[in-house]
Amino acid sequence: MDVTINHIRKEFARFPALNDVSLDIRSGELIALLGPSGSGKTTLLRLIAGLDQPTEGKILFGDEDASHRTVQERNVGFVFQSYALFRHMTVAENIAFGLKVRPSATRPPKAEIRKRVADLLDMVQLTGLDKRYPNQLSGGQRQRVALARAMAIEPRILLLDEPFGALDAKVRKELRRWLREFHDRTGHTTVFVTHDQEEALELADRVVVMSQGKIEQVGTADDVYDRPGSPFVFSFIGSSSELPVTLAGGGVRFNGRPIGIGAAGEGPVDGKARLFFRPQDVVLMDAADALSGKVTACRRLAGTRIAEIDISNGEAKGGKPHHVEIEVPLDAPVTLGADLSFRPTRWRLFFEG
């Protein structure tokens, strides 16, 4: 089921939670809504489900306008962050609920409901736990019951709100892989909300990066990591350093000094810009036209070393010190307090004004 979100605006008490958001979700796609808290990602998910109504804009399921359909009519599977299981019902009763509440004309016969529940339990690998109550299950098991319950109604689209938020790291990793396999097997259009970039990048076909009620960038994991479309995406995804620089004659200058990289063909020749680069995209070199500064901290991070360098070098006139983090090879000589020069090998400039 294709889902089209068309210029959606949502206000809560006149405060805009979503501002002119448009998004095309393709059938069978696994898509992640990624952003910090307050970015509007859960609001967008709830609007798709019909749990909230948009202030303006339309939501289309296929060609059909679903904006004014009730939650019940939309037939969406929604997995809540708290799972929201019915705790007075057994696992089997929870899963069967969506089928049992149907009007008698469309309700499957009892035997078929039983069979469907057994199939779903098998699919989420919880066979044999059908008579348990939710409070007798672990967090990961509850999560899968919630998913099976949502799948029971054969939803047109599956929506998951922070599906792994309340689980510990190990279970989270397992379930992540499991969800990917589950999605590949069932082929449901799936949208999930997360604030964990690792989760979004690993799991999703496409990632929607959101900030302050707007979509910043939509793309594959490679797109948003390697080709960030905005300063926000660059700093939000992965680690990065940001420097205020000036452009002069196609060269990039920091603190008035050229740093050995050019801005050719990227935008205006002169003016102010912000330079972004990632810790691993640097090369150490002894040159006058490079970034340099004193090593203020150095720490070991798995197979690499991260050095923190104060590149203001006391030269910043009235400016605040600029600390950048770069990755240095384990065999490179790094001593605290010593000078270190480096040049970004891959970078991105965002022009101001």
Next chain:
Amino acid sequence: MTKTATSRWRWKQPSIIPGFGLTLGFSLAYLSLIILIPLTGLVWRTASLGWGQFFSILFDERTLAALYISFGTALIAAVVNAVFGVLICWILVRYDFPGRRLIDAMVDLPFALPTAVAGIALASLYAPKGWIGAFFTPFDIRIAFTPIGIVVALIFIGLPFVVRTVQPVMEEIDREVEEAAATLGANRFQTIFKVLLPGLAPAVLTGFALAFARGVGEYGSVVFIAGNIPYVSEIAPLLIVIRLEEFNYAGATAVATIMLAISFAMLLVINLIQAWSRRRYGYV
């Protein structure tokens, strides 16, 4: 820790909260003074009767009728309160309307009002010529001075018990549970009757038990509205008072002991049901 130390049964579990001995000692002494000693005295006094006399009082027709009236009316009143108490809770918790706080405060009035005042007020309202009773007179229904009047008084007395027990639990209900039911296709009616109310059952049961227990013991309001006709609308507590006025202390304590035994048995059963449902659903 050595093996012997861990395997030994310990009366007190290790805890970082100090004062276990002191607080437990105080609690036991306090409960003894307030509850245990008076009740023991009651049974002691009854024991002076001997089994033959005890059973003759127990199976006396007037005693049986009074017990039947007391427990029957308390049961009906508690059931009515369980239904309408939950309804009032729903309104107080789920809707915001002008006067909500006023109604919320009004629920506590039966707690505070002297029960005799309540009894007199209800009796005059529901009397055959009273404001409300007059409506029923043409249909030949009498409320005051019959067991129906007792039920009315006990409903009044027991309402806050149900409301105040269910209200906090209802406030705790996660909105997401309702939303989950909606996404699964359940309409409001199904959500309320299949999802919300079963979840409230343990709290409703507690409220029911409290209202019932209070109803069984209620005296002040009932004596004014019941009419107190032996065999028809005479409650067991009144019978106890009558026996006392006859200086028949053994007779009074015998009836009291029977009431105590029945109440204890019923509350025990209700508590067992609760413990079972709590274990099952994981309510704290």
